[in-house]
Amino acid sequence: MNMYDEFVLEMHALANKAKLLHFAERGATLESVFIIQELDNRKAAIALRMRSEDLAVYVGITPAMYWMRLRAARIFKRFPETLERFKQGETEISHVAMLWGKITEANSKLIFENMCGRSKREMESFLSRVKNDGTLLEDEGVTEITIRLKDSERDVFERAREILAHGGKVPSLAETVVKATELLVDRLDPMRKAERAAARAEKRRGKTNEGEGEGEEFSPSSIQPGEDEFDQSCDSSESGGSGPGDLGDYFSHFGLKEKAVSAFAIPRKHARESTTKHRRAIPAAMRHQVWLRDKGECTFEHDDGSVCGETMMIELDHIDMVCFGGEHSVDNLRLRCRTHNRYHAVVSLGEDFMSRWYS
Ligand SMILES: [Zn+2]
Known part of the structure; x- marks a missing residue:
């Protein structure tokens, strides 16, 4: 060997x-x-x-x-x-x-x-x-994300998994994250809100037809921040005529300092009160209808006929501005992205006027 x-x-x-x-x-x-x-x-x-x-x-x-x-x-x-x-x-x-x-x-x-x-x-x-x-x-479409969680954060996920577990099937962490995100989007996405509201309204109509009494009411929800800033804040038709009062509203609305407002001799506190008192909210049902009609997208049309279609930072825009007598109605409302909402305001009110609040 x-x-x-x-x-x-x-x-x-x-x-x-x-x-x-x-x-x-x-x-x-x-x-x-x-x-x-x-x-x-x-x-x-x-x-x-x-x-x-x-x-x-x-x-x-x-x-x-x-x-x-x-x-x-x-x-x-x-x-x-x-x-x-x-x-x-x-x-x-x-x-x-x-x-x-x-x-x-x-x-x-x-x-x-x-x-x-x-x-x-x-x-x-x-x-x-x-x-x-x-x-x-398929392998494609799978995104791997590694996240580091503290124990307390991990506990939240585990708790969510327990809550989401049904029929003996415990969802994976990935499924839990997706589900939680879905729920969040469902709750916060105006488009989904509008769809849900429409479904509820449909259901309610059905019930009323069958004579089963009243269904769910639309919940009165307040206007979201950032929505419809220009029209709402120059709502002169209800703030006692034009004049310094309107400008005071503007300043307080954009959070400018009291000093700036005092130039118009409108105490900030008062300006704020008058803002809240005279700002009318667009009814939720109406907002939902506009969201559904415009499919949650900015409806601004470019010169070449193409549509903006932006879906982020979407605001409700009055076609006839409120300060020029336009009112809340589905026909007078449209969805605009923040840029195009501002663009509309600039075109209607003039660059000089708008630049006061933005520069
Ligand atoms: Zn746009």
Whole structure:
């Protein structure tokens, strides 16, 4: 036997030793997984007068590890193939635990085929693309975002997941973030608000027709800041005629200092009162109607006939300005982006006039 053969034999022995060790390690881990499941099933924490977290530390692992092993145990039970793969050393407890709330009968085959030899990160990324029905979202359109959260912030996410969990399915963090964003957009996006209001109005009409009494009322919501600044704040038709009063309103509206206002001998406090007293809000139903008609976009038409179409910083614009006697009506209102709303005001009132509030 030459030196090289000896070396090969030695490496064989070493590799086999590692193999045995890892086999034993997996066996011990599995046993731990099932003991933890039994502890949980039999409510050991209650009997031992401990919180689950303390029980975890008591048995010698972190609470996170405890929950992970518990989740893995449930997956092993429901999908025995995962157990086989773990025994073969093809996957890890952390990967199996990740399947919790994600794996279904329909997508299990796809998952089994892809869980071997992946890093935790790759596994997370893969699972985020697996749909319940066993199809896989294309790679394109998937954005990976890494965010660092403090524990307290993370708690909020976990709480949101609990709230959003239904039918035994716990949403992933990504689904939770998307859902939360959706809810926020639903609540704050004027376009969606308008759609919802229209649906409510439709429902109410239906109810009234059927004679079931009155439905939901439009909630009177105040004008959003930034909306319709020019028209509303020069509402001279209701502020007791033209004169310094109007300008006082302007100054207070744009938050200018008292000094500037005092030039017109209008105390700021009074100016503010008169502003609130005489500013009429556009009724919510009317605003919603205009939003729907204009599809939430700036309707400004360029010289070449193309439409601005901006969807950010959208304001309601009076076609006949309020200070020239224009009134609140769906026909007299349109959506304009901030730039084009200002443009309209500048064209109507003159650059000199407007530059007083902007320079
Ligand atoms: Zn525009």
